[in-house]
Amino acid sequence: xxxxxxxxxxxxxxxxxxxxxxxxxxxxxxxxxxxxxxxxxxxxxxxxxxxxxxxxxxxxxxxxxxxxxxxxxxxxxxxxxxxxxxxxxxxxxxxxxxxxxxxxxxxxxxxxx
Amino acid sequence: xxxxxxxxxxxxxxxxxxxxxxxxxxxxxxxxxxxxxxxxxxxxxxxxxxxxxxxxxxxxxxxxxxxxxxxxxxxxxxxxxxxxxxxxxxxxxxxxxxxxxxxxxxxxxxxxxxx
Numbered sequence: 001x002x003x004x005x006x007x008x009x010x011x012x013x014x015x016x017x018x019x020x021x022x023x024x025x026x027x028x029x030x031x032x033x034x035x036x037x038x039x040x041x042x043x044x045x046x047x048x049x050x051x052x053x054x055x056x057x058x059x060x061x062x063x064x065x066x067x068x069x070x071x072x073x074x075x076x077x078x079x080x081x082x083x084x085x086x087x088x089x090x091x092x093x094x095x096x097x098x099x100x101x102x103x104x105x106x107x108x109x110x111x112x113x
Numbered sequence: 114x115x116x117x118x119x120x121x122x123x124x125x126x127x128x129x130x131x132x133x134x135x136x137x138x139x140x141x142x143x144x145x146x147x148x149x150x151x152x153x154x155x156x157x158x159x160x161x162x163x164x165x166x167x168x169x170x171x172x173x174x175x176x177x178x179x180x181x182x183x184x185x186x187x188x189x190x191x192x193x194x195x196x197x198x199x200x201x202x203x204x205x206x207x208x209x210x211x212x213x214x215x216x217x218x219x220x221x222x223x224x225x226x227x228x
Contacts, residue, residue: 004156031214043203043218055214091156100145100164100207102216104156 004105006092012111018080021108024073025094033093033102034067034077043091049075082112115140117206117219125225126194134189134222136204145207146187148178151221152200160202163187174198194226 005024013019025032033048047057052069060067064083069075079086089109093102116139126132138144145164149157161172168180178189187204204219 033214033216042220045216048214050214093157101147101159101162103159104149106154106156 004092004094004103006090006105006108008108009106010109010111012113013082014113015083016081017112018078019082019086019110019112021077021090021092021110023075023077023092023105025075025092026096026103027073028096029094029103030097031095031102032069032075033095034075035091035093035104037089037091037107038087046077079110082110084112086110087112115206115217117204117217119202119204119219119222121222122220123223123225125227128196128226128228129193132191132194132198132224132226134202134204134224136187136189136219137185138187138204138206139185140206146178146180147205147207147216148172148176148187148189149203149205149218150200151203157203160189194224196226196228199224199226 007022031050034046035043036046037043044059046059047067048055049069065079067077089107091107092105095102118137120135124134147162148160150160151157160176161170161178163170163180171177176191178187180187201221201223203221205216207216
């Protein structure tokens with residue numbers, strides 16, 4: 001298995017632009033999680049899906065952030081408009097229904113100038 | 114509310130010596146506990162977990178962790194450290210009440226193994 005795949009690995013954009021981060025979970029995994037990692041706040045759960053349905057989005061910082069999971073093999077995290085304070089590493093993770101541990105992708109390093 | 118503390122920002126150990134990375138937790142119910150490792154510019158890699166059963170849990174790369182309910186701790190250990198173990202280590206807890214999925218991570222401890 002290729003593991004969790006994220007793209008792009010690095011993204012540099014200007015303030016005000018739309019940013020879309022992509023994730024392909026491990027095949028067969030029912031849960032998908034989006035995290036953000038910063039020096040100040042550490043790892044924060046933004047949102048998670050179960051069977052493509054958003055279950056808990058209480059960690060999404062504000063309305064500029066949105067996430068979708070149109071099918072079992074693809075999810076996006078969108079920021080519109082982006083701001084410099086959104087600069088962070090964004091991780092996607094997935095897990096199977098019968099597992100408790102999560103498996104992380106390599107992350108997307110986002111820089112908003 | 115759930116929380117995880119890793120009291121040391123940095124741990125330095127000489128190669129070949131035993132290492133310990135500390136973790137304490139706070140949950141209302143029975144915890145699921147995890148250790149993850151992050152190498153530079155990489156995602157988190159799962160090392161081991163405690164759900165129930167033996168308090169000493171063995172994981173990947175020779176790591177083990179000891180669950181201590183009375184001290185609410187879950188310290189990561191390895192008998193003989195390698196330079197390649199140098200990385201950022203995260204402890205995490207999941208509260209299993211109501212089948213919750215909430216995964217709370219500690220702030221991380223940077224381990225440096227010196228040759």
